[in-house]
Amino acid sequence: MSGTFVGMPVFPPPAHPAFPQAAHEAVNNPTLRGNLRHATHTIRAKRAKAVAEVSDWAELREAGKRIKDHTLLHLDRYLEQVEESVTAAGGIVHWAADADEANRIVAGLVKETGESEVVKVKSMATQEIGLNEALEAEGIRAYETDLAELIVQLGKDRPSHILVPAIHRNRGEIRDIFTREMSEWGRPAPEGLTDTPAELAEAARLHLREKFLRAKVGISGANFVVAETGTLVVVESEGNGRMCLTLPETLISVVGIEKIVPTWRDLEVFLQTLPRSSTAERMNPYTSTWTGTTDEDGPKTFHLVLLDNGRSDTLADEVGRQALRCIRCSACLNVCPVYERAGGHAYGSVYPGPIGAILSPQLRGTASEIDASLPYASSLCGACYEVCPVAIDIPEVLVHLRERVVQGGPVTREGNKVVLKPAKGHAAERAAMRAARWAFARPGALRTGQRLASRTRRFHPRTLPGPGGAWSDTRDLPPVPAEPFRDWWQRTQGQNGGNGDRGAAK
Amino acid sequence: MRVALFLTCVNDTLYPDTGRSVVKLLTRLGVEVDFPMAQTCCGQAHYNTGYRHEAEPLARHFSDVFGEYEAIVTPSGSCGAMVRELYPRMGERARAEGRGDTLAATLAPVVPKTYELTEFLVDVLGVTDVGAYYPHTVTYHPTCHGLRSLGLGDRPRRLLQAVKGLELVELPGADECCGFGGTFALKNADVSAAMGADKVRNAESTGAEVLCAADNSCLMHIGGTMHRLKTGMRPVHIAEILASTEEGPAA
Ligand code: SF4
Numbered sequence: 001m002s003g004t005f006v007g008m009p010v011f012p013p014p015a016h017p018a019f020p021q022a023a024h025e026a027v028n029n030p031t032l033r034g035n036l037r038h039a040t041h042t043i044r045a046k047r048a049k050a051v052a053e054v055s056d057w058a059e060l061r062e063a064g065k066r067i068k069d070h071t072l073l074h075l076d077r078y079l080e081q082v083e084e085s086v087t088a089a090g091g092i093v094h095w096a097a098d099a100d101e102a103n104r105i106v107a108g109l110v111k112e113t114g115e116s117e118v119v120k121v122k123s124m125a126t127q128e129i130g131l132n133e134a135l136e137a138e139g140i141r142a143y144e145t146d147l148a149e150l151i152v153q154l155g156k157d158r159p160s161h162i163l164v165p166a167i168h169r170n171r172g173e174i175r176d177i178f179t180r181e182m183s184e185w186g187r188p189a190p191e192g193l194t195d196t197p198a199e200l201a202e203a204a205r206l207h208l209r210e211k212f213l214r215a216k217v218g219i220s221g222a223n224f225v226v227a228e229t230g231t232l233v234v235v236e237s238e239g240n241g242r243m244c245l246t247l248p249e250t251l252i253s254v255v256g257i258e259k260i261v262p263t264w265r266d267l268e269v270f271l272q273t274l275p276r277s278s279t280a281e282r283m284n285p286y287t288s289t290w291t292g293t294t295d296e297d298g299p300k301t302f303h304l305v306l307l308d309n310g311r312s313d314t315l316a317d318e319v320g321r322q323a324l325r326c327i328r329c330s331a332c333l334n335v336c337p338v339y340e341r342a343g344g345h346a347y348g349s350v351y352p353g354p355i356g357a358i359l360s361p362q363l364r365g366t367a368s369e370i371d372a373s374l375p376y377a378s379s380l381c382g383a384c385y386e387v388c389p390v391a392i393d394i395p396e397v398l399v400h401l402r403e404r405v406v407q408g409g410p411v412t413r414e415g416n417k418v419v420l421k422p423a424k425g426h427a428a429e430r431a432a433m434r435a436a437r438w439a440f441a442r443p444g445a446l447r448t449g450q451r452l453a454s455r456t457r458r459f460h461p462r463t464l465p466g467p468g469g470a471w472s473d474t475r476d477l478p479p480v481p482a483e484p485f486r487d488w489w490q491r492t493q494g495q496n497g498g499n500g501d502r503g504a505a506k
Numbered sequence: 507m508r509v510a511l512f513l514t515c516v517n518d519t520l521y522p523d524t525g526r527s528v529v530k531l532l533t534r535l536g537v538e539v540d541f542p543m544a545q546t547c548c549g550q551a552h553y554n555t556g557y558r559h560e561a562e563p564l565a566r567h568f569s570d571v572f573g574e575y576e577a578i579v580t581p582s583g584s585c586g587a588m589v590r591e592l593y594p595r596m597g598e599r600a601r602a603e604g605r606g607d608t609l610a611a612t613l614a615p616v617v618p619k620t621y622e623l624t625e626f627l628v629d630v631l632g633v634t635d636v637g638a639y640y641p642h643t644v645t646y647h648p649t650c651h652g653l654r655s656l657g658l659g660d661r662p663r664r665l666l667q668a669v670k671g672l673e674l675v676e677l678p679g680a681d682e683c684c685g686f687g688g689t690f691a692l693k694n695a696d697v698s699a700a701m702g703a704d705k706v707r708n709a710e711s712t713g714a715e716v717l718c719a720a721d722n723s724c725l726m727h728i729g730g731t732m733h734r735l736k737t738g739m740r741p742v743h744i745a746e747i748l749a750s751t752e753e754g755p756a757a
Contacts, residue, residue: 379687402556474699475730
């Protein structure tokens with residue numbers, strides 16, 4: 001089927017302002033700027049050190065890229081293999097085309113157990129689909145058990161970083177949230193809780209322990225799914241994940257279809273690149289792997305929900321598909337100068353930073369204000385590409401998506417090839433670009449413009465009114481020279497270049 | 507060696523001193539420089555803002571104008587990267603859109619012959635001491651496309667270190683983007699300005715008189731911020747420093 005796409009995305013985009021407006025407040029909030037600057041620079045430096053230790057980093061990066069590309073190219077085959085191997089190991093596989101379907105499946109599975117609460121391992125996929133809210137609507141309470149996710153959940157807040165969701169909070173704020181909110185969710189915070197990291201961690205431990213021991217259902221995502229054996233892998237550093245994956249009777253894992261690797265040997269690469277890229281650790285502290293169910297040990301029932309939610313459509317795009325190689329290490333966030341100043345919330349998605357800027361507009365489409373503005377949330381400095389352990393050329397995808405926004409063109413939506421119309425609000429820019437192209441194709445026209453600018457230069461202000469204020473509110477304009485270079489060249493043929501002639505008309 | 511100067515539209519219009527400096531420098535080093543009058547713009551702003559199809563005629567025009575020269579030298583890291591990195595990509599995209607090999611074939615000749623100025627000096631001419639004299643304290647900001655797309659590495663630094671009278675001081679956070687980013691500076695003015703202010707603060711902390719870079723677009727943003735924040739520093743293109751001599755000092 002093919003037709004003109006009028007703008008209905010796969011799942012509803014958030015009612016979120018465009019990136020520049022959303023970033024405005026964060027940029028001007030000195031506390032937040034300080035928190036983010038400190039945190040990102042610390043992780044950034046640690047990562048650089050951890051990566052520099054590895055002599056074959058470039059080869060590992062290339063290997064990771066190739067493994068992912070190979071798997072994505074043959075995804076249909078590997079998905080079938082995963083279904084077979086997981087089923088053979090005693091697991092039950094479900095397929096979810098979008099967020100609604102995934103949420104319906106999970107809620108149904110929890111209800112079947114008769115339980116009304118679940119414990120959760122930190123997972124991007126379940127955040128992407130808004131699982132906690134969907135379960136809440138069905139009368140099921142989901143408890144986040146990752147320390148930072150707990151802070152976000154108790155604070156009725158949104159995560160602002162993939163790996164450190166509460167990066168925007170400082171210790172004092174965390175203490176206040178614990179003291180105020182813990183009692184409502186379970187064991188209250190200890191009397192007289194201070195803001196020392198040890199006390200905060202202990203308060204969280206006590207609060208969570210009660211939940212681990214009581215919970216009958218655990219929900220997780222996965223960092224990897226090994227196709228050959230049907231094994232799921234969760235990589236974490238607190239040990240809370242291990243508890244959720246082993247103590248409950250029923251385990252439900254919601255996993256994006258791009259998380260597959262063909263063999264255990266392939267894991268070798270990512271278990272080296274992921275920890276160093278994300279937490280700057282040489283080896284990951286808690287790596288849990290499980291294959292279906294095992295008698296007398298761990299959950300008795302295991303469900304795997306394979307989530308598409310825009311991934312197949314992304315895979316259909318030749319340039320954009322590389323975003324699916326992402327292993328969610330968040331190195332690109334930590335080096336990004338835009339993320340550092342705008343903060344995670346401005347990206348209007350659970351995926352902030354450079355990866356969010358290329359992933360959200362692909363998974364959700366470019367119809368909403370925020371999604372159409374995300375490809376522009378970058379100076380194209382390339383720091384993200386440089387650190388990405390699977391070599392996603394984020395600037396290339398950003399420019400590609402800008403093209404999709406301003407020119408429209410063919411995309412795949414819900415499996416159908418459609419032709420996008422150019423986004424609204426770019427008409428003036430499009431006209432300016434066309435006019436510039438026209439002038440630049442005619443050196444004479446360019447020259448006339450330059451000369452006009454030079455002749456009238458005495459009247460040029462160093463600030464601009466109206467939309468030009470976007471430049472001159474914070475930056476002065478350079479003075480226009482007495483003559484453009486080409487006039488000087490024509491007068492002198494460069495003969496006086498060696499004599500330091502600064503232009504006679506000056 | 508007959509070399510074409512691709513000055514870039516921004517330099518031609520706003521920074522003719524940079525162009526004169528390149529001519530002066532290369533002439534001093536025995537290079538015959540030509541400035542093809544038909545040159546205009548490489549199409550970078552179009553391409554990077556999402557108007558690839560508008561950039562294509564400009565790329566073809568570039569190839570027409572410069573195709574016959576032995577080497578094309580440009581005093582701009584980002585325009586150099588446009589030709590070297592993005593022209594081949596434009597060709598590939600046209601092919602992927604079923605438009606055949608014509609664009610790729612048209613653009614192919616200029617790609618390997620295009621050099622950013624410091625690359626040309628160090629790699630092609632094989633010089634790091636260009637006989638310059640510049641008695642000032644200078645800090646160097648490596649612009650992103652020069653640093654990451656072209657991989658200029660320590661070439662600019664080596665050239666600066668060989669300049670007589672010049673004291674080079676390290677810029678803290680040197681490889682962080684200054685926040686220009688072409689249309690980014692307008693579309694995301696708040697973030698861009700914040701990045702620029704941080705860059706200027708780092709530059710000021712060095713105590714240098716001059717912030718040097720190999721790209722005037724970034725210097726326009728950094729310099730405009732310096733001027734507004736009333737710092738005493740000046741932005742100067744590396745070509746102007748390298749062209750400066752005891753007999754003919756930079757203005
Ligand atoms: S895009 Fe690359 S650097 Fe960013 S989170 Fe994904 S894997 Fe990590």
